[in-house]
Amino acid sequence: MIIKQQNETRRSGLAIMGGTFDPVHNGHLRTAVEVLDKYQYSALKLIPCFQPVHKGEPGVTARQRLEMAQLAVSSHPRLSVDSREVEREGPSYSVDTLRDIRAEIGPDEPLIMVLGMDSFLSLPTWHEWRVLTQYAHLLVVSRPGWEPDLISELNAFCENYRASASHELQCAPSGLVWFETLTPLGISSSMIRSLARNNESIAYLLPEPVQKYVEQHQLYR
Numbered sequence: 001m002i003i004k005q006q007n008e009t010r011r012s013g014l015a016i017m018g019g020t021f022d023p024v025h026n027g028h029l030r031t032a033v034e035v036l037d038k039y040q041y042s043a044l045k046l047i048p049c050f051q052p053v054h055k056g057e058p059g060v061t062a063r064q065r066l067e068m069a070q071l072a073v074s075s076h077p078r079l080s081v082d083s084r085e086v087e088r089e090g091p092s093y094s095v096d097t098l099r100d101i102r103a104e105i106g107p108d109e110p111l112i113m114v115l116g117m118d119s120f121l122s123l124p125t126w127h128e129w130r131v132l133t134q135y136a137h138l139l140v141v142s143r144p145g146w147e148p149d150l151i152s153e154l155n156a157f158c159e160n161y162r163a164s165a166s167h168e169l170q171c172a173p174s175g176l177v178w179f180e181t182l183t184p185l186g187i188s189s190s191m192i193r194s195l196a197r198n199n200e201s202i203a204y205l206l207p208e209p210v211q212k213y214v215e216q217h218q219l220y221r
């Protein structure tokens with residue numbers, strides 16, 4: 001019991017994971033859970049975007065993507081969904097979201113933005129990407145099919161901000177980059193959309209309540 005209490009008090013840091021979640025799947029969720037367990041962050045929030053900046057308009061509404069994410073996390077005590085990007089509407093820039101959250105949690109709490117290797121490699125195309133580390137750390141997680149083949153711009157960026165140990169991300173509010181290898185799960189939302197379109201089963205790639213939601217609303221047909 002005493003040990004448990006010590007573990008509880010060691011938890012610090014808010015992790016967030018943005019995405020289109022079109023739909024949310026076990027690749028997202030397993031990543032979130034492994035990050036929480038490995039680092040003892042106090043919570044992780046999934047933040048579905050309203051309008052993705054770097055890909056076409058999703059085939060389902062932002063509300064539906066939000067509802068699916070909410071269904072997916074309802075049984076996990078430290079996972080939740082943050083609806084601010086959907087409510088804000090317009091293009092969803094991560095930098096706006098990070099500024100917002102930083103203002104809410106104050107200057108000292110570690111804020112960790114979790115992103116897959118594919119997203120990280122596209123970072124130089126993001127709006128105001130160079131200032132993201134003013135508000136949060138970047139925790140880059142492995143994703144099957146994506147290697148850290150950094151273009152020089154990103155390489156130079158990593159040189160400046162790379163942490164020397166993962167626990168450093170809990171000792172400062174923002175400003176560091178860390179790479180982590182997690183259980184490889186070759187699942188993507190595109191794959192799920194394509195299976196549904198071809199009338200093939202999407203079972204076990206995403207939580208059952210989300211699968212039911214997709215079927216009930218006849219999404220991705």
Ligand code: ATP
Binds near residue numbers: 019031119120188190
């Ligand atoms: P799509 O195929 O439509 O692009 P996706 O599966 O890539 O969808 P996104 O909503 O684009 O899902 O991803 C949100 C975040 O989750 C990104 O940072 C992405 O890198 C990460 N991510 C998605 N799937 C995985 C996975 N299987 N393993 C690790 N990270 C993942």
Ligand code: MG
């Ligand atoms: Mg993607």
